[in-house]
Amino acid sequence: MRKSTSVSASQSAATATVENYLALLCSFERDGQTAIATRLAEQLGVSLPTASATVKRMARDGWISIDNKKAIHLTPEGCQMAAMVMRRHFLIELLLRKVLDVPWSHLHSEAHALEHSISDDTLKRIQEKLDNPLTCPHGNPFPGEEKAVAHWVKLVQLQPGDRAVIRRIHELAEDSSDLLVFLENNALMPGTEIMVRNVMPFNETMMVEAGGQPVVLGLGVAKWIYVEPIKQVRVRR
Numbered sequence: 001m002r003k004s005t006s007v008s009a010s011q012s013a014a015t016a017t018v019e020n021y022l023a024l025l026c027s028f029e030r031d032g033q034t035a036i037a038t039r040l041a042e043q044l045g046v047s048l049p050t051a052s053a054t055v056k057r058m059a060r061d062g063w064i065s066i067d068n069k070k071a072i073h074l075t076p077e078g079c080q081m082a083a084m085v086m087r088r089h090f091l092i093e094l095l096l097r098k099v100l101d102v103p104w105s106h107l108h109s110e111a112h113a114l115e116h117s118i119s120d121d122t123l124k125r126i127q128e129k130l131d132n133p134l135t136c137p138h139g140n141p142f143p144g145e146e147k148a149v150a151h152w153v154k155l156v157q158l159q160p161g162d163r164a165v166i167r168r169i170h171e172l173a174e175d176s177s178d179l180l181v182f183l184e185n186n187a188l189m190p191g192t193e194i195m196v197r198n199v200m201p202f203n204e205t206m207m208v209e210a211g212g213q214p215v216v217l218g219l220g221v222a223k224w225i226y227v228e229p230i231k232q233v234r235v236r237r
């Protein structure tokens, strides 16, 4: 009895790791980015040997294939599982936000801690309760709903004077909790209206006004933010 408990615990721990890798690979894939073990290690904050060992195991188990340039690709099974993992993660984030009012910057890490053991039945209830949402609270589209966000543009594409509404903080930025806290403290979250004050490529910064307050953003941070531009109506006098 004791033995079987410890076996299932280690199996579920391994599964949680694999699930995190699958979701990340899915994110890379839908952005058209090449996934290699080094990028996975960087993003997940683990060593390269650790990432390489997991990748090897995942290839052995049929979740991924690795081509001769060391690029990692999801197999159809891996892709299906990754979509399920992402859907689960997004639904729990939404539940934490909409029902429990958990601070926006905590949603991603809280959902990560909870998501690996919730049943499909409960998930279905959450999905119905939340009226079949299209995006997570950071504005990232559910797998299969990418069209819903396709018309949003990167903040870094805007010019001084342009106004827009923040719609999305890219899922790859969600892994940095310091960044999420910074964005939350400055109201740089989906739904906030902003105005670009200036863009200084030579300084790698831009200044925006969010909720009436000026905020200086490094272009390395701004690149994760997607907005819906507000059309300016110019009246001729």
Ligand SMILES: [Zn+2]
Residues within 6 Å of the ligand: 089, 093, 107, 108, 111, 136, 174
């Ligand atoms: Zn998240």
Ligand SMILES: [Zn+2]
Residues within 6 Å of the ligand: 090, 093, 108, 136, 137, 138, 139, 140, 174
């Ligand atoms: Zn999210």
